[in-house]
Amino acid sequence: MNDAQTVLEIRDLRVTFPTESGAVQAVRGVDVTVRAGEMLGVVGESGSGKSVTFLAAMGLLPKSAKIEGSVKVHGHELVGMNNSEMRKQRGKRISMIFQDPLSALNPTHKIGHQVSEMIRSHNDVSKAAAWDRSVELLDIVGIPQPRTRASQYPHEFSGGMRQRVMIAIAIANDPDVLIADEPTTALDVTVQAQILDVIQDIQHKFHASVVFITHDLGVVARIADRVQVMYAGRSVERGDVDSIFRNPTHPYTRGLLASLPALGRERLTPIPGAPPNMLRPPSGCAFRPRCPYAEEICAGEIPELHPLLGLETACVRAEELLPEGVA
Amino acid sequence: MTEIDHTPGLDSTEVHSAEIAQAIEANTDADLSGLGLRDESEGVGGESLSPFRLALRHYKRNRVAMVALIVLLIVMLMCLFPSIPARYGEAQRLPKTASTFIHAPPSAKAWFGTDDLNRDLFSRVFYGGRISIMIGIAVALIACTVGTIVGALAGYLGGLLDDILMRITDIFLAFPILVSLLVLRNVLAEISFIKVIMGDKTSVRFMVLLLSAVGWMAVARIVRGVVLSLKEREFIEASRSVGASGPRIMFRHLIPNALGPIMVSLSLSVVGAILAESTLSFFGYGPSPGEGRTTWGLLIAQSKSGVLSGYWWLVVFPCALLVITIVAINFVGDGLRDAFDPKADMSRA
């Protein structure tokens, strides 16, 4: 696995939003590596900076946002690129699927046009050719009668079908990286599974690299190859799915797992407290105020990721906290 | 934002980029604005953060609205007590001077010049404002009271009452307001039992009641809309399920929660009434408040003849005071709207 080519590499990314009350540090030094053909699950609560990280990579944050660090796709640096160059990267090298497919599709444009627009923004092809390709793409993502459906409008589609359209748009130019930002959150449970299948299908068929952003560990367990857990704008733990689910080393990841409903579990244990205010994040480990194992040492420096049991963890006490018989 | 028991990782909405800054701003710099919006539903019992007080705090931070409010208060004070700013009596004719005996241009003696009877325009502008503003306030109070009650009943009860309200207002709103007012003016003046209540066509009372008769409809439609949307909300259902009576729900829950739109309607009604009065006066269908007395509409109407003779002061000063007042009320109304609905304020960014 380690030999596989790195497709997306984010280094020490920092995003701050200036507000009247001060700078909000939404992302505070995040590293992400996505290799060819793999699916990376990015997990975190609201406000953990997981979406902001990738919106920053896409160059989709408001102009006022201050972005530092490096985002490379196949070695091409994206941070600091001017608008017209960045525009050429979006949808071509890196594309994105959003959470709510109803609001993400333009209600007054035909579905086929919305897919064609993606194609024609990056390729010099005729309208008719783009339309035909759009119909093909709709077929690939499993929309029945794609030719008829292409002439319809978003409101004539169900939620799941709309999300398939979003996927068709996202893969239209065979991007190097596909970022799926909570693509199943707004959908019914039964439809969720279908959409996950479509995404997985595409990953395998096109050997695509996918970043799957979610708050749902269950989904990650099902489809991701590797997991990166984020909290308060930083990565707290990352590694391959099996290891993390078997032996989580960071108390936050453990908390997440403990709050997950599972067969045979009597009681869910939620993590007490609320995520920190990113205007004034706590010193040291940001999870400290909610962590049952917090000690004085945690208030010191902001902990960096370090290797442990095949994972990388950002808990300074991770070694001490390992359960009996694991180390 | 204010919930404490976050179930970790199961929050269904990831905040999106454009909203992040705003959301966080709203959360920190004004916990109250976030609360004010949502807690209308939960906070009915908790009086500590009443929507009204929240709005007041929000309003105070709006600099433009505060300036407008101060300007408005000054103008209203001077108009309601015109003897303070006035330098001469309302009907007092100034002694003639060497150069002119009427239509004197602005000077140290008469800051705004004098009119065709050599009366001081500066004084008359405020005397005229007294009647115009009193008409505005009276109409707004009547129209908003009637409109709120009718609109709330129609929205809450629905059915026939609602249909009747909507059809009547549909018909009136189809015509230009000026046309509705002029036609209704004649109708009301001809029906004998109404005439007893409303008085003579040219009285101030008639004007107030005429403008109220048209003005309540816009308020009723606004309040009806608000009540319709509130009716379905959980806290109303909750009070109904614990057996609260209809009137109690209406006066304790619906109307207080529609306070924002009602306050805004109030300011709009004052503007509408002042404008309508002055427009009707301009065309000669306004009130005649009595010998030597005037209104803004009359002052501007009488200046018409002065335009082509070059008596610019007769036109400019009454118009200026009228426009300043209306701009100020409009800014106050806009400030109120923002204060009662902080979300609307954010989306304006």
Next chain:
Amino acid sequence: MIRFVARRLMWTIPTLFIITFLVFIAIRIGTDPVQSYLRLNPRATPAKILQYKQTNGLTGNIVSQYFSWLHHFVTFNWGRSIKGSRPVWPELKAAMANTIVLGTLATSVGLFFGLAIGIFSAMRPRSLFDQTSTTSAFVGISVPPYVSAILLQLFFAITLTRWLGLSKPLLPTSGIYPPGHKGFDLILRIKYLILPITVVAIQIIAVYSRYMRASLLEVKNSDYLRTARAKGVSERRILVRHALRNALIPIVTVAAIDIGGIIGGLIITERIFENKGMGDFFLTAYTNGDFPQLMPWMVFVVLGVILANLLADVLYAVLDPRIRLD
């Protein structure tokens, strides 16, 4: 769509019937034509009054009078004005022509500038341009049309003429043509229209620049605009194809319904600039209590409002695929 329009047009007839009946009663109560006749012909003999009543369908109860009026109206027997006893239709037609010229030009100018200002404001919110235009629009909606009309008159008739030392005003401030003018003269006509158009357009600009700004800002915050950006669509195309198109939908429909407001502005403007249009026609008829003139005027206004509402619905359905007309 065609079936929808046809059905709505059919509904126009009963609607007109009911509204004209109500208007008829209101005007009959408020403006008794016999009283008006007597006021204008104080020495009319009882025989003459009776004759006037009979020729104008003013005998019997009010319902039968309405039907008598309706019969006259649909048979295009619109009678003569009480004052001057002139046929109603030719004057009404001329007034309508003038109003349509003024109304269309003013609305086009107003919408053009209003929408353009709104778009530029929304593209750079909080910029100097935005703050200036938002504040101006606010002042604009606070200035009643007769105030702007009379100030413009003062400025062009007197102030500017004096400053520039001209012998006659730069722009004419009243009428449609100079007194005694015969025939059509485009340049003159436009010169006489500039000030009235300005007054009506100011109102429209003030209102619609605000609408457009708000509408475009809302669209700018929408998710589908972000999707377009994520697709790598050019900013220009995003603005034109996605943002403007969708932002215009509510505006166009509001504009189509707003005919009442525009007529209101026209009445005032026409009267002040002595532009002999529908508004001036109405005020004159109202002042004279001229019932035979008032009723057809009302019918045209109601018809205009109904058709504008229909147009709004059709436009809405054309522009927004989510709306279906059935």
